[in-house]
Amino acid sequence: MRIVSALFLNNFRDLLKTPTLLISLLMFPAIAVIMAMFLPVPEYGEENYLEGLTAGLLAASMFAPMFVAMGPINTASNSIAEDIEKKRLRFLIMAGVNAGHYLAAIILFVMATSIPPIIVFGLIAQLSVFGFSVFFGVMLVSTLAATVLGAMVGILSKSLQQAGSISIMAMMFFGFIPMFVPMMDIDALSNIAQFLFTYQLREVMFYELVDDVNLLRAIGIILANFAVFIALFAYVYRKRGLKGKLSEE
Amino acid sequence: MIKMQNVSKRFGDKLVLDDVNLEVPVGRIFGLLGPSGSGKTTIINILAKQIPACVGTSSVEAKPFEVGLMLDDDGLYERISVKHNLELFARIYGLDKTAAEQTLRGVGLFEERDKPVLKLSRGMKQRLALSRAIVHKPKVLFLDEPTANLDPNTARGIHGLILGLRERGTTVFLTTHNMQEAVNLCDEIALLYKGKIIESGTPEGVCQKYNSYKTIPDLESVFIRLTEQAAGGAV
Ligand SMILES: Nc1ncnc2c1ncn2[C@@H]1O[C@H](COP(=O)(O)OP(=O)(O)OP(=O)(O)O)[C@@H](O)[C@H]1O
Ligand SMILES: [Mg+2]
Numbered sequence: 001m002r003i004v005s006a007l008f009l010n011n012f013r014d015l016l017k018t019p020t021l022l023i024s025l026l027m028f029p030a031i032a033v034i035m036a037m038f039l040p041v042p043e044y045g046e047e048n049y050l051e052g053l054t055a056g057l058l059a060a061s062m063f064a065p066m067f068v069a070m071g072p073i074n075t076a077s078n079s080i081a082e083d084i085e086k087k088r089l090r091f092l093i094m095a096g097v098n099a100g101h102y103l104a105a106i107i108l109f110v111m112a113t114s115i116p117p118i119i120v121f122g123l124i125a126q127l128s129v130f131g132f133s134v135f136f137g138v139m140l141v142s143t144l145a146a147t148v149l150g151a152m153v154g155i156l157s158k159s160l161q162q163a164g165s166i167s168i169m170a171m172m173f174f175g176f177i178p179m180f181v182p183m184m185d186i187d188a189l190s191n192i193a194q195f196l197f198t199y200q201l202r203e204v205m206f207y208e209l210v211d212d213v214n215l216l217r218a219i220g221i222i223l224a225n226f227a228v229f230i231a232l233f234a235y236v237y238r239k240r241g242l243k244g245k246l247s248e249e
Numbered sequence: 250m251i252k253m254q255n256v257s258k259r260f261g262d263k264l265v266l267d268d269v270n271l272e273v274p275v276g277r278i279f280g281l282l283g284p285s286g287s288g289k290t291t292i293i294n295i296l297a298k299q300i301p302a303c304v305g306t307s308s309v310e311a312k313p314f315e316v317g318l319m320l321d322d323d324g325l326y327e328r329i330s331v332k333h334n335l336e337l338f339a340r341i342y343g344l345d346k347t348a349a350e351q352t353l354r355g356v357g358l359f360e361e362r363d364k365p366v367l368k369l370s371r372g373m374k375q376r377l378a379l380s381r382a383i384v385h386k387p388k389v390l391f392l393d394e395p396t397a398n399l400d401p402n403t404a405r406g407i408h409g410l411i412l413g414l415r416e417r418g419t420t421v422f423l424t425t426h427n428m429q430e431a432v433n434l435c436d437e438i439a440l441l442y443k444g445k446i447i448e449s450g451t452p453e454g455v456c457q458k459y460n461s462y463k464t465i466p467d468l469e470s471v472f473i474r475l476t477e478q479a480a481g482g483a484v
Contacts, residue, residue, distance in 0.1 A: 006340035010326070010333070017328035017365065088324040090299055091381065095341045096314045 003097055007105030008112075011079060015113065024074045028067035029117040035059035036124045052209045060125035061205045062179055065198035067117055068139065069175030072110045072146035073153065074167050079106055080154025080242075081163030089242060099242045103151060110147045111140070118143070131208050134215070138204050138222050142197050145226040146174070152233045155240050174198045197225035250275055251296060251389065251422055256305035258291055258444075265291050266302070267444040273437065275310070278411060278421040280431040280452075282468075283441030284476060289424040292441070293320070293391045296422065309389055314342065317387035319395060323378040325366045331377055332362040335384060342385040352380045357406055372399045379407065383414065390414060392423040396430060408434050428468040432456075440472060442479045 015021055036056040042048045083089055092102065118139045122132050149170060157163035178199035181190045193199040200218040207213045251273040258266040266288045273279040281289050294300045296307055297318050309316065326334050332349065339349040353359045356376040366374060379395060395411070396404040404427075411421055411434060425431055431438050432452045439449035448455055452468055459471040 002343055003341050006337055009340070010329070010337045013329050013333050014326055086324055086327075087322045088326070090320075091318065091324045091338075092341070094297070094313065094316060094318050095338055095385075097341060 003101045004105045004108070007092075007097065007101060008108050011105060011109040012112075014079075015075075015109075021075055021078060025071045025113055025117065028063045028070065029120040032059045032063035032067075032121060032124060035063070050209055054126055056124040056126050057205065057209075060121045061202050064118075064121040064125075064139065064205070065178045065201045066175040067121070068114075068142045068146050068201065069173075069198050070171045071114055071117065072143050073150035073170050073174075075110050075113065076106055076147045076150030077153035077157065077163045077167045078150075078160070079109075080151055081157045081160045084154070084157070084242075085160045099237075102242065106151060107144070107147050110150070111143060114143045115140075125205060127205070128208060131205075134204060134207070134219075138201060138219060141222055141226055142201055145197055145222070145229050148226070148229045148233045152229070152236050155236055155242065178202055195221060195225075197222045250310045251279070251308075251420060253292070253296065253307045254305055256292075256295060256302045256307055258288070258295065258300075259303050265444050266295075269305070269441075269444070269446055271439065271446070271449075273420060273422055275420050276415060276418050277436040278415055278423070278434055280435035280438040281422070281424045281441055282426070282428070282431055282438055282472060283424075285426075287441045288444045289441055290320070290393050293318075293393050293422065293424065297391050311387070311389040314385065315388040317382035317385070317390040319378045319382040319391065320393045321397075323374055325374060325377060325381075327367045328365055330363050330365055331358055331369070331373075334366060334377060335380055338381050339384055344385060348384055352384045355383075355410060356380045357403070372403050375399060376403070376407070379410070383410075386417070386419075388419060390419055390421045392421065394424055394426065396425070396427065404430070428472060432468050438468075440475055442476050445479075447475055447479050 036059040039055040039058050041053055041055050041058060042050070089102070118136065121139070122135050125131075125135065127135055150167065153166045153170065154163055157166060174196055175198060177189065177193045178196060178201070181193045181199065200221045203213050203218045204215065207215050207218075251271070253269055253271040256266055256269045257264065269288075269292065271279075271292075281292060283289050291300070295302050296309055297316065298313075326337075331353065335349040335353060339346075350359070350362075353362055356379055358373060358376050358380065361369065361373060366377065369377065375395070375398065379392070382390060382392070392411075396407055399407065408430070411423070414421060423435075435452055437450065438452050438455060439446050440455075441447070448471075450458070456468055456471055459474060
């Protein structure tokens with residue numbers, strides 16, 4: 001506990017000095033708040049009209065999935081890849097830090113930095129109490145899933161730069177597909193998209209307005225994504241580990 | 250006690266260490282000398298369990314957290330301040346708040362405590378890396394070229410610090426290119442050449458063996474003579 005909190009605090013101190021990461025965490029909630037004020041909502045009689053749809057919900061439904069795909073993946077992969085690149089892990093390990101402490105501190109750190117944005121998205125979406133609770137829950141699980149994915153990217157990368165480029169691909173895939181599918185009518189894309197946790201987050205947000213959203217299915221898919229990421233992470237960790245990076249061989 | 254027995258190490262098909270035997274008694278300062286690429290850092294890495302040996306055994310009589318390590322890859326957090334870099338480790342070791350501060354004073358970095366590591370000079374970074382290695386008052390300390398790139402005053406300050414650690418019973422294993430440092434600081438030395446230990450003993454003993462006619466111990470000429478001999482013998 002002492003070790004995890006020491007690492008956790010250190011992650012925060014580093015974040016405050018890392019503008020690019022800070023921006024990646026603040027950008028989406030900030031854009032969503034601005035969009036919530038200006039986004040045009042289809043009116044009655046217009047195409048895509050949805051009763052009860054607000055600009056806030058529209059904005060949150062666009063940017064919450066993007067945030068989850070971006071913030072946690074980026075933060076987790078960046079932190080780990082930088083520690084590996086700068087050869088910091090060996091000193092931590094010498095001091096008694098083990099992989100469990102290290103990863104726990106990263107996960108807690110990413111969760112802690114993600115909760116304020118999640119709350120912002122929930123508030124501007126103006127969901128009911130039930131809707132907010134479900135949204136908050138699935139966002140937490142999704143953030144955890146994305147963090148695990150980011151940690152995997154971090155472990156796999158040979159350098160900070162490589163971690164950055166892999167992260168961007170993951171973020172494009174999970175962040176943009178759900179956003180563009182509703183705009184474009186491509187069956188192939190929506191067939192893939194519906195199995196992505198980020199897409200299902202959107203569905204969850206529309207649950208109260210749209211009749212054909214199957215909440216349990218959406219939650220099931222999000223949990224399944226989480227499970228797959230954990231399995232992938234476990235596989236990569238077994239193969240590569242954090243320790244393997246120390247031996248320079 | 251630090252001990253290495255019949256250790257060999259290959260990187261790929263390159264033999265980097267060839268049957269190395271070493272023994273450092275508790276509370277001594279041991280200096281490993283050798284030209285660049287002779288395998289000094291590799292020996293420290295094996296002793297500090299950073300990499301495995303291919304053949305042979307090595308042992309260090311200390312629990313993992315009783316060991317301090319300073320390498321030229323300093324692994325510092327550049328964006329974070331000096332103080333916070335050290336505090337991280339002080340917290341991990343469960344030390345009280347004054348430990349980091351005291352150590353910074355010891356290495357002469359207290360004035361710089363709020364500077365981010367990015368803004369430090371090379372010598373300051375080195376002192377911070379050293380302070381991280383000693384903040385928990387380790388029983389065994391490995392220092393890879395602790396005074397390389399330092400001005401003479403700072404180097405002397407570090408020598409004082411290392412001697413102070415020996416007073417407390419710390420065993421110090423260091424590498425150096427600086428012969429004067431080896432003579433002044435070390436209780437025992439060994440000369441490493443192409444992965445082989447070609448000579449060892451006290452600095453005075455080694456000097457006397459090869460240039461006993463000189464009154465001032467001249468380790469440098471011994472070093473050059475021995476490495477040239479070894480190079481000649483190898484052909
Ligand atoms: N990870 C590695 N992979 C391959 N070769 C390596 C590796 N680490 C070291 N070597 C090789 O092992 C040899 C010894 O390296 P080492 O770093 O131990 O030398 P050194 O005595 O510390 O040199 P210096 O005084 O320059 O620091 C060198 O030829 C180096 O190229
Ligand atoms: Mg070296």
